[in-house]
Amino acid sequence: MKIIWRLMWVDLLLLMRVPLSLFFNIVLPLAFFGFYAGFLHNAKGPAAGGLMMRLITLGALSNGLFGLSINLVVMRERDILRRYHLSPISASHVIASRLIANYAMFLMVALLELAVTQAVFSLQIARVLPQLLLLLSLGYLAIAGIGFVIASIVNTAGEAQVCNQVTFFALLFLSGISVPLAVLPRILQAAAGFFPSALMIVGADEVLLHPGSPLASWPEMISLAIFSIVTFAVATLMFRWEKEAKVTRRDRLRTAIVLIPLILAGVWLNGTKDFMQRVQATSENSSTPQPK
């Protein structure tokens, strides 16, 4: 535990010392949030809150994919991981420490945004804070897990950039952040069950819409937990310390096994009675905030 703690502390220090990382992890999400909060300052209720959840999810996507994943590939390319490899630490130490450091940053920004949401939109966030934090945390872990898997199956930072861009836009488009899910074809609405960013939003809206029901978003939480466990297990197994250890096509195919439990979780979620109703409700939720 001491090793993870020290590694995490150094990772946090480095995140704070690199201006670009500070900008993308803290300044940009808060600026976006401030802009939307100002624009919708007269809106009230879960609808405005729902929009804010999308911004928090956007922050998770940018932190988990661009921050975590690319940073790890750069460390491998620059032979920093190679130096770590000569000491008695394991892949799980590196993954866990980086995850905790980046999660701490995400959580700090998310808590600030939730506090502003409560103050500006008169939402009783404090009442549902534990459920919301659990859901957002599971969502962040699932997205970070995808980022780690990408880092393990690419050979260069350039490849990582391309893979993360594609994944980022897929998760952005099919989550209801950029386009409300209600306007998408039904098949794409059903696909939301397979994407952690969508599950984060569906679940968060469910929590906001039913503040009296503590387990309102349990199916999304279970799916996100499965996502997280599977992706982290694969990322740890596929972890490479050295840039010379190129990933082969066979390795990439083997990594595709990760998709099986994720597909099963999505199928199960779509099979639950009210998943599509929840997606619809979420979509309506995101499209209704009107300044009073």
Added chain:
Amino acid sequence: MEPGRVVVEVKDLCKRYGPTEAVRNVSFSIPENCIFGLLGPNGAGKTSIIEMIEGIRTADSGLIRVAGLDPARNGRQVRQIIGAQLQTTALHDKIRIREIFHLFASFYPSPKKEKDVLEWVGLTDKSNCFYQSLSGGEKQRIALGLALIGNPQVVFLDEPTTGLDAEMRLQLHKLILQIRDEGKVVLMSTHYIEEAEKLCDVVGILQLGALKAVAPPQEIILMGKVDERVRVAFCQTVETSSLERLGGVSRVNRENGRFVLSGPDAARIAVSVTSFSEAQANQIEDMKISHATLEDAYLELTGTESK
């Protein structure tokens, strides 16, 4: 640990990279309190051997033991008792020197005090600096410090002085000898022959992945069966044939106006030359005796013309 106990053992080690046989049936063992040097040109297989012993590269076949442990199976345990300096060490640009040592010390069960290691590598006054602000020599010293922070039994140094200026190289030589004097085993690779001769208790000469010889430098010099040389210049003209007849001389060459007399024993040649000079009443203008060096033996054993 008992004196003379073998700490590192390598037997019939082989490694291929595609069609290239990088390491071919390499065997050697290193006792405690010993600096073992792997000497060879670039591409001889030095780094591959070191990395297989460290456990960060897998061998195709052969046996490796570090303090009785197999690095391939007990990687983490082996890495707890070794310290390693890579040919080039990369760390985060924006990390401070004291933070680096604080971090790496936390990886080991009984590390050395960070302050002591910083002082030992002479970087106490730089402890607050960022890694990116250090010079190449200072970064090498950081790498050496990191190799020692875990208080290791075995220290691996992969070409530790490559790219350093003469002063920095001498400083590092002192540090390497100090590591051995602390009772540790040092396995270093180098392509500087004089460095191996100066620092190593035992040298292994590598060529194209195979060990040509493993012995202390003085024994390797004898193995090379290299003639010793006497360079001499006389005040008056001398016929080469008359020098060839002198006792102990097996060959005579001319080099920059001087005669170079070669033979197995330079002292005997010198005595013969002095007697010859007196007998001929031809004064010696200049005479220089050269004993065989590790470089001579290296060139002889590897069949290389020059390094």
